[in-house]
Amino acid sequence: MKRMVSPLVLLGPALAWLVVFLVFPLLLIFAFSFFQRGSFGQIVYDPTLKNYLRLFNPTVLRVFLHSLRLAAFVTFIALLLGYPTAYFIANQPARWKNTLLVLVILPFWTSYLIRTYAWIVLLNREGVLSRLLISLGLSREPISFLYNDTAILIGLLYGYLPFMVLPLYSAIERLNPEIREASFDLGATPFQTFFRITLPLTLRGVVTGAIFVFVPSLGNFFVPELLGGGQRFMIGNMINNQFLKARDWPYGSAMAFGVMAIVFILLLFQAWITRRTEQS
Amino acid sequence: MNGWKELIRIENVVKRFGTILAADHISLSIGEGEFFALLGPSGCGKTTLLRMLAGFETPDSGSILLDGKDLTAVRPWNRPVNMMFQSYALFPHMSVYDNIAYGLRQEGLPAAEVDRRVRNALELIGLPELAKRKPGNLSGGQKQRVALARAIVKQPRVLLLDEPLAALDRKLRVEMRLELKRLQNEVGIAFVFVTHDQEEALTMADRAAVMKDGKVMQVGTPEELYNAPANLYVAQFIGEANVFAGQLDYIDSEWQLECGEQAFRVSAAEVHRSGLAKGAQAALVIRPERIEIAPTSDSNSVNQRNWVRGQILEIAYLGTAYNLVVQTVTDRRLFAQIQAADFSSSTFRVGDTIRISWKVEQGILVPLDKL
Ligand SMILES: Nc1ncnc2c1ncn2[C@@H]1O[C@H](COP(=O)(O)OP(=O)(O)O)[C@@H](O)[C@H]1O
Ligand SMILES: [Mg+2]
Numbered sequence: 001m002k003r004m005v006s007p008l009v010l011l012g013p014a015l016a017w018l019v020v021f022l023v024f025p026l027l028l029i030f031a032f033s034f035f036q037r038g039s040f041g042q043i044v045y046d047p048t049l050k051n052y053l054r055l056f057n058p059t060v061l062r063v064f065l066h067s068l069r070l071a072a073f074v075t076f077i078a079l080l081l082g083y084p085t086a087y088f089i090a091n092q093p094a095r096w097k098n099t100l101l102v103l104v105i106l107p108f109w110t111s112y113l114i115r116t117y118a119w120i121v122l123l124n125r126e127g128v129l130s131r132l133l134i135s136l137g138l139s140r141e142p143i144s145f146l147y148n149d150t151a152i153l154i155g156l157l158y159g160y161l162p163f164m165v166l167p168l169y170s171a172i173e174r175l176n177p178e179i180r181e182a183s184f185d186l187g188a189t190p191f192q193t194f195f196r197i198t199l200p201l202t203l204r205g206v207v208t209g210a211i212f213v214f215v216p217s218l219g220n221f222f223v224p225e226l227l228g229g230g231q232r233f234m235i236g237n238m239i240n241n242q243f244l245k246a247r248d249w250p251y252g253s254a255m256a257f258g259v260m261a262i263v264f265i266l267l268l269f270q271a272w273i274t275r276r277t278e279q280s
Numbered sequence: 281m282n283g284w285k286e287l288i289r290i291e292n293v294v295k296r297f298g299t300i301l302a303a304d305h306i307s308l309s310i311g312e313g314e315f316f317a318l319l320g321p322s323g324c325g326k327t328t329l330l331r332m333l334a335g336f337e338t339p340d341s342g343s344i345l346l347d348g349k350d351l352t353a354v355r356p357w358n359r360p361v362n363m364m365f366q367s368y369a370l371f372p373h374m375s376v377y378d379n380i381a382y383g384l385r386q387e388g389l390p391a392a393e394v395d396r397r398v399r400n401a402l403e404l405i406g407l408p409e410l411a412k413r414k415p416g417n418l419s420g421g422q423k424q425r426v427a428l429a430r431a432i433v434k435q436p437r438v439l440l441l442d443e444p445l446a447a448l449d450r451k452l453r454v455e456m457r458l459e460l461k462r463l464q465n466e467v468g469i470a471f472v473f474v475t476h477d478q479e480e481a482l483t484m485a486d487r488a489a490v491m492k493d494g495k496v497m498q499v500g501t502p503e504e505l506y507n508a509p510a511n512l513y514v515a516q517f518i519g520e521a522n523v524f525a526g527q528l529d530y531i532d533s534e535w536q537l538e539c540g541e542q543a544f545r546v547s548a549a550e551v552h553r554s555g556l557a558k559g560a561q562a563a564l565v566i567r568p569e570r571i572e573i574a575p576t577s578d579s580n581s582v583n584q585r586n587w588v589r590g591q592i593l594e595i596a597y598l599g600t601a602y603n604l605v606v607q608t609v610t611d612r613r614l615f616a617q618i619q620a621a622d623f624s625s626s627t628f629r630v631g632d633t634i635r636i637s638w639k640v641e642q643g644i645l646v647p648l649d650k651l
Binding site: 183186187189200201277 | 334335336355356357358361362363365366367369370371372373382383386387430431434
């Protein structure tokens with residue numbers, strides 16, 4: 001290999017990929033969001049801000065708010081489940097850690113979509129859970145667990161929990177165990193130590209994990225579609241509908257940029273936390 | 281020892297990690313206000329013993345008593361014992377001040393009292409101007425002092441220090457020995473100090489326990505360990521040692537060690553001290569600075585002395601003394617340290633054959649360790 005390889009040459013392929021498949025479509029959509037829908041669903045190149053103003057109608061805002069709440073709740077539960085899991089794995093002997101981590105990412109070996117179908121099998125009226133409850137005598141009639149917010153919550157939580165566990169694991173694993181012991185030694189109970197030492201020192205992992213879960217949860221459309229049965233709408237469905245059903249691409253584009261604005265604010269928050277904890 | 285009063289008593293403590301015996305029936309007493317060293321090579325179980333004192337490990341059997349009370353069931357956060365970790369383990373997200381205040385705030389002391397004691401501690405370690413710094417912006421020596429202050433400020437009955445100087449560079453390490461010693465005098469707290477550096481243990485400790493493979497080989501003052509080692513391991517671990525192994529014999533009302541090529545006289549006092557009997561396998565240890573050298577032509581009496589002949593392989597000048605490596609006729613290498621005043625570099629040159637001798641009573645007799 002040549003001794004002086006220009007960094008641009010190494011970066012080139014990835015950069016080209018990003019420009020062609022990410023930046024370019026984004027710019028396209030950004031541009032669309034300022035045009036208008038023609039009567040046949042085509043785009044009329046007539047600049048306007050109307051699409052953005054339309055975001056502020058009550059129906060859209062309600063869906064936005066509902067999606068934000070649901071995604072926040074998914075993130076919160078993922079944190080509650082993910083932290084102890086990550087903590088447990090990080091404190092295992094080295095030879096167990098990797099095995100357990102592989103188990104965490106094992107679901108990624110099949111498509112999320114297919115795994116969501118599996119949840120239909122588990123949760124529907126004739127499904128595994130319903131039958132289990134009947135055979136245990138806890139219920140007389142078949143119950144459907146599908147088509148409500150809880151089903152969506154379960155589906156999103158299931159899909160994105162590993163994204164919470166992995167950054168938390170890496171943050172906890174990096175922690176020198178002697179720091180925790182020093183806290184015990186100075187008179188702090190494990191409970192106090194967790195809140196004064198361990199949690200503040202793994203805050204970056206918490207924020208990263210939260211964003212990794214929150215952002216895709218907010219934008220997901222097939223989980224509400226399949227487990228919510230189209231009854232419960234999230235932003236993703238709404239955007240999807242604008243593009244595929246209403247054929248109002250400019251409006252859909254404006255919605256997409258509304259979501260991106262929220263995500264962008266969150267990333268700024270993450271950067272701020274990272275900088276604050278990096279000082280130490 | 282004058283006014284020595286037992287503070288910690290370790291009784292028959294055993295600790296296993298899988299198949300490794302990290303503590304093998306350890307029994308020790310540590311006195312109030314004592315500077316006690318745990319000395320031994322890496323992996324011999326020093327840290328494990330310290331961690332059992334702090335409460336981070338539980339002995340498989342045996343007990344640890346403090347002031348006569350069993351500590352076994354007392355959790356680390358309730359023990360009147362503090363530890364300075366080998367990694368210092370400062371809290372990276374807290375300032376120096378908050379690090380030192382952490383343990384006091386746990387006790388629920390009033391803020392004014394916390395402030396007073398933290399400032400005193402900062403004064404004690406000579407870093408009052410660094411109160412607001414984060415640990416990430418401190419030098420190794422400063423971190424070490426802060427870790428020390430954080431533990432001392434709690435005024436524990438015992439301070440445990442795990443290789444506190446190991447991470448410092450040599451010059452600072454030597455300075456910090458005196459500093460630590462001064463601090464310990466000032467606060468009057470018992471220090472249990474782990475080190476693998478025998479020089480560090482000898483210069484700082486009131487008493488030391490020499491450890492090997494989870495066992496305590498000997499406990500004693502630095503002088504006892506150096507001049508009256510209990511076994512060959514201690515003799516070789518503490519200081520330099522020339523060793524002759526052989527069988528102990530009693531001939532013509534005189535004790536001798538038969539070493540095959542030669543027999544050396546052994547003082548009756550040493551035989552008595554070592555508790556060895558006639559016929560025992562034993563080793564005679566001679567410290568390099570106890571050795572005298574003379575030209576072979578020297579006709580002075582060698583009464584009351586053991587001697588061997590050898591050829592000088594190396595001479596190294598150390599300022600106050602010369603270090604010599606001498607090869608005996610039986611191909612054994614001996615180390616001698618001769619005071620500069622007693623050494624004439626014109627008489628002794630590399631390659632010369634000389635006579636090496638030592639007074640009979642300066643040979644140290646120890647049992648030959650089983651391998
Ligand atoms: N938590 C542990 N798990 C397994 N083995 C350990 C553990 N802690 C210490 N050991 C083993 O116990 C022995 C003594 O270790 P340690 O007390 O750290 O020695 P030292 O501090 O004298 O170097 C070593 O062989 C070490 O590998
Ligand atoms: Mg150690």
